[in-house]
């Protein structure tokens with residue numbers, strides 16, 4: 001019987017779909033769900049690469065047995081210890097007590113700490129090698145993509161890269177798992193949202209990993225979330241490369257809070273002027289409507305960022321503050337920043353935004369606009385000036401890129 005699980009040769013997909021969870025890591029909405037991918041190499045020695053969330057263990061075990069029946073698994077390779085992948089580790093060990101766990105120095109401390117599992121270990125360092133028979137695996141340490149123990153496993157026989165969360169994206173596997181056999185449209189935005197929110201802070205470790213993998217003859221990327229990439233490898237690596245360099249497209253994200261619509265009118269005036277100046281990519285996010293994960297994704301996407309907030313109890317509007325801290329947490333680099341705010345009796349929002357501007361090290365564009373209560377002629381003029389300064393800065397880059 002031809003296995004529906006076959007990726008190529010003896011490499012099989014044995015992952016599962018989560019269509020139940022509302023928020024990944026209790027934070028990130030999953031409109032298209034998420035998959036937890038695991039892979040089985042059915043060679044003279046059988047190797048399982050990563051596991052799945054514990055909630056899906058029974059489905060997972062059934063998939064494994066569809067491929068290898070009652071034969072034992074010799075190795076469990078752990079590329080990443082986050083519980084969405086290591087969750088089934090203890091149960092796998094119970095079902096396959098002789099399994100040898102393959103990991104690096106950091107991995108085994110976590111296995112014992114999270115699961116109390118000890119036993120025979122195969123400890124690998126950067127560049128180490130494991131032969132399964134036909135398949136020859138090499139291990140590459142890729143620390144801090146996005147945990148300290150993260151590594152990748154490359155099958156030198158078939159050119160399959162088991163990349164852990166690297167190159168992952170949100171979105172379940174609906175039927176086929178191979179990119180050649182499905183419409184992959186929904187995954188691209190979800191890849192940007194996944195990268196920027198989950199991995200976003202670790203641009204430099206991702207760049208180091210990309211350099212390390214640079215010369216490998218990769219024919220398939222098997223990450224732990226989303227499709228198996230074959231015909232889209234260059235595109236997928238390109239997305240991760242650009243995002244991890246904090247490289248961005250021409251465009252402006254306007255992020256604002258507004259209780260009664262006055263601050264929002266400043267945002268509208270800025271957006272209209274940006275458009276009049278020929279900027280096409282303008283994304284407006286009302287912070288209390290848009291989930292922060294979409295805001296962060298758009299900030300990774302576009303070079304311009306304009307933030308606005310009313311004053312609230314002598315502070316910046318709390319929901320805007322939450323976005324500011326998310327930007328700082330991810331150490332986003334190289335954005336053009338403008339800001340504006342409002343108050344009725346003693347302004348605080350614009351002051352707080354000035355502090356943020358300092359911390360972010362972004363290039364400040366135009367003059368900040370502060371409005372008392374509601375829009376006046378002067379507020380329109382100042383908002384338009386800010387928008388024009390941003391548009392000019394973006395257009396200067398256009399010329400430089402020509």
Ligand SMILES: Cc1cc2nc3c(=O)[nH]c(=O)nc-3n(C[C@H](O)[C@H](O)[C@H](O)COP(=O)(O)O)c2cc1C
Pocket residue numbers: 257258259260261262263264310311312313314315342343344345346347348372373374
């Ligand atoms: C709950 C609440 C608290 C506020 N606290 C302050 C404040 O501490 N200082 C101030 O100058 N204005 C304060 N304001 C006034 C708003 O900052 C001001 O009216 C602003 O224009 C509101 O913008 P919006 O219409 O976009 O919500 C407060 C308003 C509300 C509703």
Ligand SMILES: [Fe+2]
Pocket residue numbers: 080082146165
């Ligand atoms: Fe992870």
Ligand SMILES: [Fe+2]
Pocket residue numbers: 082084085165224225
């Ligand atoms: Fe993950």
